Amino acid sequence: MKKRRGNPDIEPGAPSTFGAVATGTEGDRAAGPGRGAELADLREVAVHAKPYYADETTIWSWLSTTDHKRIGIIFFVMTSVALLIGGVLAMVLRLEHLTPDPTVMSAATYNQVFTLHGVIMVWFFLIPSIPAAFGNFFVPIMLGAQDVAFPRLNLATVYFYLVGLIVTVVGLVAGGADTGWTFYPPYSSQTFTTLVPILIGVFILGWSTILTGINLIVTIHTLRAKGMKLMQMPLFVWAMYGVSVIQVVATPVLGMVLLIISLDHGLDWGFFDPARGGDLILFQHLFWFYSHPAVYIMILPAMGVISEVVLALSHKNPLSYKAIAYSTFGIAFAGFLTWGHHMFVSGMSTFDAGVFGVLSMFVGIFSAIKVFTWVGSMYKGSISLRTPLVYVFAFLFLFVFGGMTGIAVAATSLDVHWHDTYFIVAHFHFIMVGASLTAWFAAIHYWWPKMTGRMYSEAWGIAASILVFLGFIATFFPQFLLGNGGMPRRYYYYPDHFQALHVMSTAGTWVLALGMTIALIYLIFSLFYGARAPMNPWGARTLEWAVPSPPTRHNFEVTPLIEQDPYDYSNPLREVRPNPLYDPELERHRSTERSP
Amino acid sequence: MNEFLRLILYLPKQATSLARDIDQLHYWVIGITMAGATGVAVAALWFTFRYRRRYEGELTPQVQGGFALEMAFISSLAILFVTFWVIGFQQFIRIRTPPKDAMVVYVTGKQWMWKFAYPEGPSTIGTLVVPVDRNVKLVMTSRDVIHSFYVPAFRVKQDVLPGRYETFWFRAEHQGLYKIFCAEYCGLNHSKMWGDVLVVSPEDFDRWLRGTAVEDLVNLPAGRDRQVVATFDDPYVRRSPFGVVLEGRPLSMADRGRMVAERRGCLSCHTLDGQRHIGPTWRGLWGREVSLATGETVRADEAYLTRSMMDPQVQLVAGYPAVMPTYQGMLEPAEVGAILELIRALEAPLPTGVRYPSPLMEPPDRPPLSHVDPERAQQNRDLPEEGVAP
Numbered sequence: 010m011k012k013r014r015g016n017p018d019i020e021p022g023a024p025s026t027f028g029a030v031a032t033g034t035e036g037d038r039a040a041g042p043g044r045g046a047e048l049a050d051l052r053e054v055a056v057h058a059k060p061y062y063a064d065e066t067t068i069w070s071w072l073s074t075t076d077h078k079r080i081g082i083i084f085f086v087m088t089s090v091a092l093l094i095g096g097v098l099a100m101v102l103r104l105e106h107l108t109p110d111p112t113v114m115s116a117a118t119y120n121q122v123f124t125l126h127g128v129i130m131v132w133f134f135l136i137p138s139i140p141a142a143f144g145n146f147f148v149p150i151m152l153g154a155q156d157v158a159f160p161r162l163n164l165a166t167v168y169f170y171l172v173g174l175i176v177t178v179v180g181l182v183a184g185g186a187d188t189g190w191t192f193y194p195p196y197s198s199q200t201f202t203t204l205v206p207i208l209i210g211v212f213i214l215g216w217s218t219i220l221t222g223i224n225l226i227v228t229i230h231t232l233r234a235k236g237m238k239l240m241q242m243p244l245f246v247w248a249m250y251g252v253s254v255i256q257v258v259a260t261p262v263l264g265m266v267l268l269i270i271s272l273d274h275g276l277d278w279g280f281f282d283p284a285r286g287g288d289l290i291l292f293q294h295l296f297w298f299y300s301h302p303a304v305y306i307m308i309l310p311a312m313g314v315i316s317e318v319v320l321a322l323s324h325k326n327p328l329s330y331k332a333i334a335y336s337t338f339g340i341a342f343a344g345f346l347t348w349g350h351h352m353f354v355s356g357m358s359t360f361d362a363g364v365f366g367v368l369s370m371f372v373g374i375f376s377a378i379k380v381f382t383w384v385g386s387m388y389k390g391s392i393s394l395r396t397p398l399v400y401v402f403a404f405l406f407l408f409v410f411g412g413m414t415g416i417a418v419a420a421t422s423l424d425v426h427w428h429d430t431y432f433i434v435a436h437f438h439f440i441m442v443g444a445s446l447t448a449w450f451a452a453i454h455y456w457w458p459k460m461t462g463r464m465y466s467e468a469w470g471i472a473a474s475i476l477v478f479l480g481f482i483a484t485f486f487p488q489f490l491l492g493n494g495g496m497p498r499r500y501y502y503y504p505d506h507f508q509a510l511h512v513m514s515t516a517g518t519w520v521l522a523l524g525m526t527i528a529l530i531y532l533i534f535s536l537f538y539g540a541r542a543p544m545n546p547w548g549a550r551t552l553e554w555a556v557p558s559p560p561t562r563h564n565f566e567v568t569p570l571i572e573q574d575p576y577d578y579s580n581p582l583r584e585v586r587p588n589p590l591y592d593p594e595l596e597r598h599r600s601t602e603r604s605p
Numbered sequence: 606m607n608e609f610l611r612l613i614l615y616l617p618k619q620a621t622s623l624a625r626d627i628d629q630l631h632y633w634v635i636g637i638t639m640a641g642a643t644g645v646a647v648a649a650l651w652f653t654f655r656y657r658r659r660y661e662g663e664l665t666p667q668v669q670g671g672f673a674l675e676m677a678f679i680s681s682l683a684i685l686f687v688t689f690w691v692i693g694f695q696q697f698i699r700i701r702t703p704p705k706d707a708m709v710v711y712v713t714g715k716q717w718m719w720k721f722a723y724p725e726g727p728s729t730i731g732t733l734v735v736p737v738d739r740n741v742k743l744v745m746t747s748r749d750v751i752h753s754f755y756v757p758a759f760r761v762k763q764d765v766l767p768g769r770y771e772t773f774w775f776r777a778e779h780q781g782l783y784k785i786f787c788a789e790y791c792g793l794n795h796s797k798m799w800g801d802v803l804v805v806s807p808e809d810f811d812r813w814l815r816g817t818a819v820e821d822l823v824n825l826p827a828g829r830d831r832q833v834v835a836t837f838d839d840p841y842v843r844r845s846p847f848g849v850v851l852e853g854r855p856l857s858m859a860d861r862g863r864m865v866a867e868r869r870g871c872l873s874c875h876t877l878d879g880q881r882h883i884g885p886t887w888r889g890l891w892g893r894e895v896s897l898a899t900g901e902t903v904r905a906d907e908a909y910l911t912r913s914m915m916d917p918q919v920q921l922v923a924g925y926p927a928v929m930p931t932y933q934g935m936l937e938p939a940e941v942g943a944i945l946e947l948i949r950a951l952e953a954p955l956p957t958g959v960r961y962p963s964p965l966m967e968p969p970d971r972p973p974l975s976h977v978d979p980e981r982a983q984q985n986r987d988l989p990e991e992g993v994a995p
Binding site: 285 | 614615616617627630631634635637638639641642643645646648649650652653656657658659661662663664665666667668669670675678679682683686687689690692693694695696697698699700701702749750751753755757758760761762763764766767768769771784786787788789790791792793794795796797916933934
């Protein structure tokens with residue numbers, strides 16, 4: 010490959026026209042332009058500014074912030090709380106399965122708990138966990154931008170999420186739903202539980218998802234630093250682009266379907282009532298038209314994280330940048346054509362099942378391209394085994410295993426046996442937890458120094474990551490066997506002979522929880538007692554490592570010059586310098602925005 | 606080898622040849638899955654050791670995967686995946702295509718039990734009794750919400766929906782008792798919506814049809830797992846550990862269909878003897894290609910006939926006036942099943958020795974059957990006596 014350079018028109022050492030623009034902080038500007046901006050090192054300028062979280066310190070400054078980094082942190086905290094709630098519910102569910110008969114709760118409670126576990130994990134953790142937290146925080150910095158394109162809209166996403174969460178929790182306190190997160194009618198139209206607040210809560214949350222998607226798409230198109238071409242963006246940004254497109258296209262269908270179910274359940278409209286001419290299968294088509302692409306909303310960001318971590322810790326160019334970038338869109342596109350594989354036994358025609366089965370294989374091929382490229386990129390690298398990389402190993406094994414069982418399920422005849430059994434439960438937990446959650450942990454450990462300015466304990470990090478991996482395997486591997494044995498999902502009672510595997514699975518959740526608790530403890534510990542993080546602890550080449558740890562309010566005081574490929578590890582790390590080809594209009598706008 | 610892998614993978618006993626074939630694919634796919642996942646993880650770990658960072662600031666060469674390498678990788682994977690699909694989809698077509706000579710049992714799912722009705726008369730709750738080595742087709746519907754009829758030993762399941770008829774077929778090759786689960790979440794007692802398929806010898810099956818209780822035919826193991834969740838309000842049923850068997854003279858389902866057709870007024874427009882009336886006759890209708898007013902043709906199967914009862918104007922038969930009202934919400938699923946069975950009985954000889962009451966089976970002429978199914982027409986010509994099964 011030809012080495013890609015930023016802007017071929019600019020000689021790296023050429024004198025720049027940078028002097029006329031104020032580049033420093035308020036104090037520097039007051040002192041006039043004499044700071045020698047031509048020579049200004051972005052780092053040096055930024056040292057004088059406060060970290061983003063200390064810029065203002067009032068609570069109101071957090072509640073009304075338009076800083077993408079603060080919004081990212083708010084989402085990180087909120088989604089972590091959602092993970093905690095959903096995780097505790099999961100442990101309670103597993104506890105119930107210690108015995109085939111009632112153990113700790115009634116059948117009615119069990120049905121409500123698995124519904125809430127699904128709703129909270131899917132919509133309040135998995136979907137926003139990486140895009141709204143890490144995507145918000147890092148996409149603008151990786152592009153050399155000062156913020157996202159619509160900062161106030163970005164703030165609105167926080168409140169849509171919060172209101173959605175509150176409405177859902179009100180529904181939970183007022184009675185809870187027992188339909189499962191899939192809300193299949195006619196059961197969802199007939200159940201006596203309080204379904205409507207939960208539907209409306211998810212509906213409101215959907216706005217948060219859509220707006221985050223729009224914001225990231227516009228940011229990527231309009232706010233790249235001058236000279237950064239699309240094919241020079243970090244691969245995480247490509248993943249966020251792909252996922253944003255899915256969020257914007259698919260989520261409205263979910264909103265529509267949730268409203269119709271609310272009307273059916275609350276006002277007895279009977280859209281899906283077969284006695285009044287409604288079509289039950291239509292609901293399933295609409296629901297999965299959203300919910301299947303939603304799987305890629307959960308996994309594509311995880312893939313983006315893995316791309317960054319593998320390359321940064323291997324100090325290696327990707328085996329094929331284009332393969333990783335394009336396969337993101339292959340997955341996003343093919344993902345829209347495969348929803349029917351959730352319905353092989355629902356009563357769709359044999360022909361349809363065949364078409365959806367073979368289309369599903371394409372998702373597998375695109376995913377395999379990514380896996381192959383990641384592993385291939387480590388060849389001849391300079392690999393440093395740190396905590397994020399341990400999570401990458403876990404990701405690779407669990408994602409390939411979970412993905413290949415997806416291929417198995419797409420071979421239609423096998424799905425007829427596995428559908429709605431624990432095999433499917435294990436399969437999608439391998440992807441949702443095994444891949445997405447481990448990638449989330451990899452993201453936390455990779456970017457923690459940048460987000461908080463502190464280093465965590467490497468030894469504890471590796472210990473916790475191994476516990477998480479082993480706990481995960483112990484939890485979900487037995488579930489594949491349970492599914493083979495024919496154990497249907499959403500079962501409160503189960504036949505006696507399944508008990509041994511259920512006990513194993515329950516014990517696994519305790520190991521998993523232990524690993525995650527250790528991670529929580531050392532991460533919080535590091536906030537107060539951790540060593541100060543250097544600007545670039547991993548020696549990575551992407552732009553977020555060229556700003557201070559933690560970054561300042563506006564990330565870059567001036568637009569950086571893109572001189573080095575984001576994955577150019579064949580040459581020493583270059584200092585990032587201001588771009589002499591600045592846009593005077595934009596710079597003026599930025600300085601007026603900054604002044605009170 | 607099959608037995609070893611089956612036990613390792615915790616798969617239940619294979620009661621059908623289809624189950625054995627599906628398991629063969631299962632072994633290959635899961636084997637490749639394990640190898641693939643392990644291979645990728647081991648490669649990553651090996652690279653991590655082999656190319657570990659030796660000093661800070663170490664530079665690495667630019668390595669690019671060539672186009673040929675990428676294409677070779679993609680196409681070999683594509684071939685592997687599509688091979689899985691081709692084999693799997695062939696099996697899927699087998700799962701979805703019931704043989705023509707299958708005996709029919711009507712299944713109704715309701716919260717939270719399975720009800721089985723036999724054309725020959727008996728009906729049960731919770732236990733489906735079938736003869737060994739015989740193709741059995743289940744015609745299934747639901748009275749309330751979506752259920753899913755799942756027999757792990759057959760490796761087959763099918764969702765059961767209200768307002769629709771879905772089919773499910775199997776040919777059990779070993780006598781025994783196989784578990785039925787409801788696999789689609791259906792409310793509070795979803796996890797207790799269990800049943801059993803009891804596969805018995807053909808002789809025992811005939812004795813059972815004539816009224817012998819199940820427990821007099823076979824010794825069933827006692828087990829906590831085998832529970833029947835049922836309410837019994839029908840005076841003609843008595844409780845047994847394996848479900849409920851109707852006592853008394855069994856009334857065939859087609860007979861019941863005829864009663865329903867009379868009571869609901871179907872017979873004021875449709876005839877049973879092959880004559881044209883306000884609506885098309887029911888004789889010889891089953892399985893025929895029907896020309897519609899729109900110019901299309903459609904096969905008169907369960908799906909078409911059910912649709913015609915529920916939404917008659919949509920697929921109107923050519924040459925008949927659009928006067929039939931909808932029966933949506935007026936017919937119970939069991940009544941629809943009975944009418945379907947009546948129409949089916951007007952077409953084919955029954956597989957078992959049940960004689961119909963005379964008005965049903967005495968048409969003026971034997972209807973031409975050759976246009977329906979040559980095989981069946983041949984069978985009919987070979988009949989020793991009118992209305993008696995071979």
